[in-house]
Amino acid sequence: MSESILDATNPRLPAPYERHALEALLARHGSPLLMIDCDVIRAQYRALAAALPGVDLHYALKPLPERSVVATLKEMGGFFDLATSGEIELVRRAGVDPRRCIHTHPIKRDVDIRDAIRFGVRIFVVDNPDEIGKFVRHRARAEVLIRVAFRNPAAAADLSRKFGCDPESVPALLDLARRLGVKVAGLSFHVGSQTPDPAMHVLAVQACNRLIVQARAEGHSLSVLDIGGGFPIAYKAAQLPIEAFCAPIREALAALPHGLRLIAEPGRFIVGPAGTGLATVVGRALRDGRWWFYLDDGLYGSYNGQLFDHADYVVRPLRDDGSRVPAVLAGPTCDSIDVVKEDVQLPLLEIGDVIVGHSMGAYTSSSATDFNFIRRARVLAVNEQAQAGAHD
Numbered sequence: 314m315s316e317s318i319l320d321a322t323n324p325r326l327p328a329p330y331e332r333h334a335l336e337a338l339l340a341r342h343g344s345p346l347l348m349i350d351c352d353v354i355r356a357q358y359r360a361l362a363a364a365l366p367g368v369d370l371h372y373a374l375k376p377l378p379e380r381s382v383v384a385t386l387k388e389m390g391g392f393f394d395l396a397t398s399g400e401i402e403l404v405r406r407a408g409v410d411p412r413r414c415i416h417t418h419p420i421k422r423d424v425d426i427r428d429a430i431r432f433g434v435r436i437f438v439v440d441n442p443d444e445i446g447k448f449v450r451h452r453a454r455a456e457v458l459i460r461v462a463f464r465n466p467a468a469a470a471d472l473s474r475k476f477g478c479d480p481e482s483v484p485a486l487l488d489l490a491r492r493l494g495v496k497v498a499g500l501s502f503h504v505g506s507q508t509p510d511p512a513m514h515v516l517a518v519q520a521c522n523r524l525i526v527q528a529r530a531e532g533h534s535l536s537v538l539d540i541g542g543g544f545p546i547a548y549k550a551a552q553l554p555i556e557a558f559c560a561p562i563r564e565a566l567a568a569l570p571h572g573l574r575l576i577a578e579p580g581r582f583i584v585g586p587a588g589t590g591l592a593t594v595v596g597r598a599l600r601d602g603r604w605w606f607y608l609d610d611g612l613y614g615s616y617n618g619q620l621f622d623h624a625d626y627v628v629r630p631l632r633d634d635g636s637r638v639p640a641v642l643a644g645p646t647c648d649s650i651d652v653v654k655e656d657v658q659l660p661l662l663e664i665g666d667v668i669v670g671h672s673m674g675a676y677t678s679s680s681a682t683d684f685n686f687i688r689r690a691r692v693l694a695v696n697e698q699a700q701a702g703a704h705d
């Protein structure tokens with residue numbers, strides 16, 4: 314299948330996306346780069362906050378665990394969703410208040426729990442009897458959310474396959490926690506990443522609504538509902554605007570009992586559009602009538618998201634004279650699977666030319682490897698200082 318990556322959809326881009334600005338960044342910092350625009354993070358955060366009023370947005374660090382991202386969101390009054398001790402260390406160093414953090418890994422070692430408690434996190438997530446048992450010794454200083462599974466085969470990554478209990482087993486887990494003296498603060502779910510439509514979020518909120526009402530009738534004082542992440546962004550295919558995506562979710566939330574604290578755990582939506590991949594052509598060869606352009610970033614680097622995250626990034630040449638040849642964009646390792654785009658039409662690139670990848674902030678550098686001793690793209694934040702005059 315042939316696809317055009319002609320840049321027809323991109324009008325002249327503002328700084329820092331203007332060609333000479335990007336070339337200057339590469340000259341200064343080396344290639345490959347993953348440029349993170351903190352102004353885009355601010356805009357994404359504001360858009361989701363406006364679409365989900367009354368919901369505390371806990372940024373899930375895993376798609377892009379970067380100091381600049383944490384600092385930007387901290388400044389905006391954001392909250393954080395941590396899953397590992399490394400993530401705890403990152404927010405601790407950024408001076409984040411631990412009371413603005415929750416720990417959401419459903420399966421933890423005691424040392425993980427202790428690290429989080431030492432930092433000052435109070436809310437954790439469980440989905441099974443053994444995990445509840447782990448909190449008996451910490452019950453004076455910790456409370457838990459029960460993560461419920463709602464299977465979502467439509468999501469790019471169905472996060473309810475590996476974690477979460479059946480809705481039907483929530484009452485038994487609540488009773489167990491009560492017998493053990495472990496406080497259950499509420500319920501959580503994650504319907505899956507890059508969810509194409511809000512139907513699963515709505516179903517899950519409605520199901521949790523019934524579970525919370527039932528639990529309260531049995532004397533459990535649940536006070537938190539955490540609706541997870543999964544909010545989609547546009548890659549090659551367009552997605553619903555976030556306002557339209559969240560409208561039915563808002564309606565489902567409005568039907569919940571009053572006084573609940575509402576939480577969401579967005580990851581991709583906050584950072585995905587903020588990341589721009591910059592890779593340089595390091596070699597080329599004409600093979601079987603197609604030009605192979607070899608980049609210094611590939612499937613084992615920033616483009617791993619095309620494998621692990623099922624993402625299809627829009628890429629374009631930074632210098633474009635409008636001509637086209639049949640081309641393949643290949644990564645730098647010696648492995649033949651390391652091909653970024655097959656059967657594309659590109660200008661006849663030269664060594665030193667730059668390929669730009671759009672919306673590459675989430676699940677790219679965070680899951681990249683240094684296979685073949687080829688170092689992963691350096692992450693470089695731009696617009697870290699909010700523009701003077703702009704207000705959050």
Ligand SMILES: *Cc1c(COP(=O)(O)O)cnc(C)c1O
Nearest residue numbers: 373417506542543578579580581
């Ligand atoms: C990965 C993850 C998130 C973020 O999900 P997105 O789809 O990127 O929004 C949120 N919560 C948990 C528990 C996760 O594992």
